Amino acid sequence: MTSPPYDLISDADVEALLASHPNNVVRLILPCNPEATPATEPGTPRNPADTPPRLRHRTEVPLEARYSEARDTLRAWLDAGVLVADDTPALYVYEQSGPHVLQRGLIGDVGLVDPAERVILPHEDVMPGPIADRLALMSTTEANLEPIFLLYNGDNGKATRLVDEVAAKRPPLVTAGTEDGLTHRLWAITDQDEIDAINADLRNRQALIADGHHRYATYRVLQRQEHAARQALRDGTHQATPYAPQASQHLSLDAPPDRPVTPSPSPVTSFRHELTDHLAHPSAEPASAPAEPRQVLGPWDFGLALIVDSTAYPPDLKAIHRVIPGLPLTEAAARARGAWQVHDYDDLAQGLEALQNAAEPAFLLAGESGTHLLTDPDPVQLNLAMPDHHSDRWNSLNTSILSEFILPKVWGMEDDERAVRIVHHDTEAALRLAIQTGGTAVILKPLMVHDVLAVAAGGERVPRKSTSFGPKPRTGLVLRTFAID
Known part of the structure; x- marks a missing residue:
């Protein structure tokens, strides 16, 4: 069962989503205290006549306990078959449609490169609190549970044409309606030639973060932490350091982490749709540069993202x-x-x-x-x-x-x-x-789209929570975990 993105869910919404079904994805992205989990078998809807357990506000529950519950719920759903990994690597065409609304894009893994390369442009400031919260969730569950939302100028390129062709001619994997009146449809692209064509089209393009600045910042912090931890292991200087979310309170988007996350020796088996969409590739070294061993990429070097061609599907910007x-x-x-x-x-x-x-x-x-x-x-x-x-x-x-x-x-x-x-x-x-x-x-x-784009192109960021691009991707349709990745 799906939910809105985590930052659009009020406390009352959490309780309503929890009461609606025991398998609502809100149990992963905004878990409350463990005692609130209903004692029903996975897949069994709650009886509306049942009195829901009292839920403590999620901020009353320490981060460690809060996201340990999310990790345990994820494992339980995998064991019970509530979540099942796709067998074949794929990109996912995602469509949202409704009255006066049509948006199509691709869900996949976007490569996380140095911000100086200006491949992915943030346009909004972030705050340390939400980054610490999402970092605790991603580190504990070892997963990207909901995609960020990226916009790019596609110029009706191959990727956009293929997205429209898939939506027009192929049967969807999923069709679902939500309370806001939108219909959501999802298709898998598994043909390697089509995936290669999409990557070739997207490789040299630039994208703007429309939604998910804190999650993108978290992707980057987690990437740096994992690189630092593995470098320490190679150097023989690593000491086991438990995850300490309070150490992240002072992290900014591109500041070095205070301490690394200890890499898990054996990640849990987790749900995943294989995702291979990369917006950019690392720049080639000059011919005169000395050869260095190529760094092996890990799952933390990518992040789950929905990317939409804004020329084909102009965004709706709200205040x-x-x-x-x-x-x-x-x-x-x-x-x-x-x-x-x-x-x-x-x-x-x-x-x-x-x-x-x-x-x-x-x-x-x-x-x-x-x-x-x-x-x-x-x-x-x-x-x-x-x-x-x-x-x-x-x-x-x-x-x-x-x-x-x-x-x-x-x-x-x-x-x-x-x-x-x-x-x-x-x-x-x-x-x-x-x-x-x-x-x-x-x-x-609402701000004007051209003002936001101009500010981002000039290397500036608007104040926090200045823009709300839509429609935002629904949470729960595609999840990604590091173990399977």
Whole structure:
């Protein structure tokens, strides 16, 4: 049973998914405490009349216990045949369709190369907390349980044409409907000539991370840790070091790890679809360079990814809203009046209409007492707040102005995951959370795709949680584990 991506699942969603079926993939990506696992045989739906066990919030459970449960669940599903490895190596054509929605792409393994090669372009900042969390999950389960989402300019190349041909002419392996009204279909490409043609088409292209920045950062951290651990083994300096997730709290995307993960001497047998899609190959050494032994690639040198040709299937870019718990709406609006024009509205609908018609930068503040639209910031204050080392385009983004001006200068707070809550797309949900927490919702317009692409091409990254590209891949259709890889 599938689920949305892990970062789109609320606590209430976790409980609903757990109650819906004992084999929902949420047990792997967001496990709760072990006592909450229903005592039913794999594949047996829960009786709706049963009272679900109380679930402790996942952050109450230590990382080690939390993801040991995910590892044990994965093993149990493999032993019971809930998950079965495909016999033949394949790439997977993945289609999402629904009212006004059609997106097709390829799911496979993408090669993890040095960011300096600019093969895969991040466009968004990351935070250490989510990286530590996903690193604990991947290290403990030795698996990529859900794909990241990449976009590339395919120019109607061979890969795109083959994707469309497969979807039009071949029977799918899987057809499934989800609660958002989308139909998901999956096909396997196993013909080696077709796989080779896809790789030849993709090899010299560049991709943008549309979704999954924290998971991509985790791929890179895990890759460095595994290389360091194996180099220590070769040098005879390795000492057994248990995985310590707290050591990862200070890791950034490309910082060296504090300590390596001890490589498992005998990985558990795990589910896997063989995945062979590589976006790039290592650059050839100059002819004059001394020959060195070729490094043997391991499963940690690749990461599970969905790659979509954005010219054939333009992405849907939506906004990500903020909620500031404990900052009452009246106080938030009062503080803003010294730097912004503040327009008052009675309800969310009126405020959203005004926001839609307002010139950027503009923000809608919402809470229990109504809504307030912020427009026309004081240019002197705004200019002083925005950093000189960023481009004018970066400084003009609404999320940049929020993180550099409104949050620290107007409201006196930092933009971090503890002080600022994130709500994807849903303005009603943002308002409800603001009311529940006695705080203020900050409603934003979505960024423009060309602005995001230009910022990434210039080597910059937009502030965290600035973009929500869609539709996102459903979790649970294709999984990858290191043991079989």
